[in-house]
Amino acid sequence: MDEKGRTLKNNNMEDEMDLKRGPWTAEEDFKLMNYIATHGEGRWNSLSRCAGLQRTGKSCRLRWLNYLRPDVRRGNITLEEQLLILELHSRWGNRWSKIAQYLPGRTDNEIKNYWRTRVQKHAKQLKCDVNSQQFKDTMKYLWMPRLVERIQSASAAATVATTTKTTTTTGSAATSSSNTTSNNQFMTYDYNNNSMGQQFGVVNNDYITPDNSNVAVSPMSDLTEYYSAQNTYPEYYSGQVGNNYYPDQDLVVPQILPDNYLDYSGLLDEDLAVMQEQSNLNWFEDINGATSSSDSLWNIGESDEDLWFLQDQQQFNNNGNF
């Protein structure tokens, strides 16, 4: 027993025997999947025994939830998912399980790993703590808006492709048309009007269901689904005249404003000024200096993802604004 009275060793006789640890074999996976297919999940310790597995119940549960479950989503974290993770983490911190509820098919483990590898890497490159205000500001004012931009342009490109494919218009006409009339205008991030919060940052429980155990994983992200929802539920959106969309005046979402709505509307020039003053801009200067030195941190594994960051920082240095 430990100091709190808990048993340190599991009393179950089965667990006294040699239990297998480490990576799962295909045969073990097969046993586990087969058993769950016929008997369902839960009661993991007895499940493990009955399935003929020399594993702890915990191990079986983990293997099932993080890997074998049919609705586990594979592949890279999408831009939309990245945006959601950053946003939800800013709100809830390391509540991985809670965050994972809003990313169907993604496990808390995966999100946690994403955070630890990708996000903390950026913090490291900026030579600041991942929990510091400085880094939070970087995420909020640089990273997330940039993600929105990238989502927007990717979406626009997809629309162009679709339009070109399904109409007989010329390529240039199709491009021009889609740039001004597609749903993607909804995604427009207006740096001057600072209206991002009204266009993204909305996690709508109507569209992102925490209980995804029986929901087929859509190839389309939930965020995208939400954005396109303005067509399905036009009553939530008003004031759109023709194809002209004016973010600040037109979007009306009070009825569905969710609990976890993240308000970016307060992002004003004054806020930026305060932010800059508080951080004394030292980190921007550091970045600027680093770019011209041979051991620039931006040279570390320079991918597209890292480059945009550099570009934004430089733009800020040059203009003093975004």
Place this chain on the structure above:
DNA sequence: AAAAAAGGCAACCGCGGTCAT
């Protein structure tokens, strides 16, 4: 080409909460 370092990720561990007896 080989060694070292870093990255990525699956799996494990301890803890606290809940449930069943």
Place this chain on the structure above:
DNA sequence: AATGACCGCGGTTGCCTTTTT
């Protein structure tokens, strides 16, 4: 009410792969 088993969460570890030197 007390106890032990189970469950789920968040932190951490360790191994395999990839990148860098």
